[in-house]
Amino acid sequence: MSQKTLVRGGHVLTAGPAGALGDAAVLVSGAVIEAVGPYAELKAAHPDARELGGPHDLVLPGxxxxxxxxxxxxxxxxxxxxxxxxxxxxxxxxxxxxxxxxxxxxxxxxxxxxxxxxxxxxxxxxxxxxxxxxxxxxxxxxxxxxxxxxxxxxxxxxxxxxxxxxxxxxxxxxxxxxxxxxxxxxxxxxxxxxxxxxxxxxxxxxxxxxxxxxxxxxxxxxxxxxxxxxxxxxxxxxxxxxxxxxxxxxxxxxxxxxxxxxxxxxxxxxxxxxxxxxxxxxxxxxxxxxxxxxxxxxxxxxxxxxxxxxxxxxxxxxxxxxxxxxxxxxxxxxxxxxxxxxxxxxxxxxxxxxxLRMDDRIGSLEVGKAADIVVLDGSSPTLANVHDPYQAVVWVAGSREVKDVLVDGRPSVVDGEVVTVDVAEVVARSRPLARDLVRKAGLPHLSELAR
Ligand SMILES: [Zn+2]
Incomplete structure (x- = not known):
């Protein structure tokens, strides 16, 4: 598939030598990061790329x-x-x-x-x-x-x-x-x-x-x-x-x-x-x-x-x-x-x-690495005003701000929800298994489900 994706952020935190970039983007081609740089330049070079993120969002390595x-x-x-x-x-x-x-x-x-x-x-x-x-x-x-x-x-x-x-x-x-x-x-x-x-x-x-x-x-x-x-x-x-x-x-x-x-x-x-x-x-x-x-x-x-x-x-x-x-x-x-x-x-x-000795493949937004990327929602009240992007991630953001997640270039989370599995079905399937497990383990003193 030749469709490319441009993941844009008001702040792109690379965790690599490039550090933090303002109004930048990560160009994803297939499973791999093809480029990281100023949004305007990458947009001009790849006008047909699908876009993810936006000018107020934070983009980071997974x-x-x-x-x-x-x-x-x-x-x-x-x-x-x-x-x-x-x-x-x-x-x-x-x-x-x-x-x-x-x-x-x-x-x-x-x-x-x-x-x-x-x-x-x-x-x-x-x-x-x-x-x-x-x-x-x-x-x-x-x-x-x-x-x-x-x-x-x-x-x-x-x-x-x-x-x-x-x-x-x-x-x-x-x-x-x-x-x-x-x-x-x-x-x-x-x-x-x-x-x-x-x-x-x-x-x-x-x-x-x-x-x-x-x-x-x-x-x-x-x-x-x-x-x-x-x-x-x-x-x-x-x-x-x-x-x-x-x-x-x-x-x-x-x-x-x-x-x-x-x-x-x-x-x-x-x-x-x-x-x-x-x-x-x-x-x-x-x-x-x-x-x-x-x-x-x-x-x-x-x-x-x-x-x-x-x-x-x-x-x-x-x-x-x-x-x-x-x-x-x-x-x-x-x-x-x-x-x-x-x-x-x-x-x-x-x-x-x-x-994990996997830093040649993952852990930062660098050309040639796997496209494992997270977009935090800058339109949320939580991240409306980013004075320092690292403090915004560590002290301020919660999982509600996780808007999009790409793993190996493929979307796993879109607009805050996991799209690869039916979440409601997973929850429903887990319930009888959890009950059965604590009953077999003999844990009525620890779990209401085992009583
Ligand atoms: Zn452990």
């Missing part, structure tokens, strides 16, 4: 959500009273044996709609479930393709204290890898739920799969203090030091949380170029703490922002996570300069892409 769990798509707003390990014991462990391909598919659609509405164009996911005779996680890939949402998908394998051994876990990795290879928008990573959740046998097999297969790793690292203490008791070293020694860091690694990383851990992470997913909302809800984001960035560690799971955040709204990241840094350091709006915006876009 947000890169560096961490989440589509496995929690059907269990939102539940079990708020626990810290992480209690929460895993009370909610995640009872649910995980009952997740099926169908609940993975519908849960991903439900969470993915919310992500797209908040401007996310890439979702890095770790699906936490128990393996079944039929693979579960390919349901995630099917839903992402249907949504037109770029995915980095992993299976959050764990086997310590769980039945079945490592073979069915490796089979689930293989099924997800094959589904991603056949998909238009998803790429595969090897998921390691956490160092403390795996036998040494599964851990070694995971490392071999990642390093030998040329895949990245996605892992939770040092989210809470207890995790670090337990690793010292079991291995005599921190989870970060264990990964540096036992091999995962030999593959490109994206680590979620890193709240309880000390100076030694941070130096190891910088040395091995470990990317970090910072999840401020989930870290606050679960009372895990505040990650040392600026200390990690000062060492050159690539830090992106994640919404985290639909059960731990519980919202899937990226703009909430973005604002929370900047607020949490400020309240931690008691300094208004602890994290600027520009720094938060950078983490949300190119920073996240770097953390």
């Amino acid at each position: 947000f890169v959500n560096t961490h989440g769990h589509f496995s929690e798509g059907l269990i939102t707003g539940i079990a708020e009273q626990y810290t992480l390990w209690e929460w895993i014991h009370a909610l995640i462990n009872p649910v995980r044996p009952h997740l099926t391909y169908k609940s993975a598919y519908v849960g991903t659609l439900l969470a993915g709609v919310q992500m797209l509405r908040s401007g996310i164009t890439t979702a890095n996911d770790m699906f936490v479930c128990d393996p079944l005779p039929q693979p579960v996680t390919p349901g995630v890939v099917a839903a992402l393709d249907e949504l037109n949402l770029r995915g980095v998908v992993s299976f959050g394998a764990g086997d310590l204290g769980l039945p079945g051994g490592i073979a069915p876990r490796l089979d689930e990795h293989a099924a997800l890898r094959e589904a991603a290879a056949a998909s238009r928008l998803s790429t595969f990573r090897v998921g390691i739920g956490a160092v403390g959740g795996q036998t040494e046998e599964l851990f070694a097999a995971s490392v071999e799969l990642a390093v030998g297969g040329g895949f990245g790793v996605h892992i939770h690292l040092q989210e809470i203090r207890e995790e670090v203490t337990a690793a010292f008791q079991r291995f005599g070293r921190s989870p970060v030091a264990h990964c540096a020694r036992e091999g995962p860091f030999g593959a490109p690694t994206l680590a979620a949380h890193c709240v309880w990383v000390d100076r030694n851990d941070r130096e190891l992470m910088a040395l091995h170029r470990v990317g970090v997913a910072h999840n401020p909302v989930a870290n606050m809800i679960l009372a895990s703490g505040a990650a040392p984001v600026m200390e990690m960035r000062a060492l050159g560690i690539d830090v992106g922002i994640g919404v985290d799971g639909a059960a731990s955040n519980d919202s899937q709204d990226f703009l909430q996570a973005l604002k929370s990241a900047a607020m949490l840094a400020r309240v931690t350091h008691l300094q208004a300069t602890a994290m600027t709006a520009f720094e938060a915006f950078e983490m949300a876009t190119i920073g996240g892409a770097r953390a």
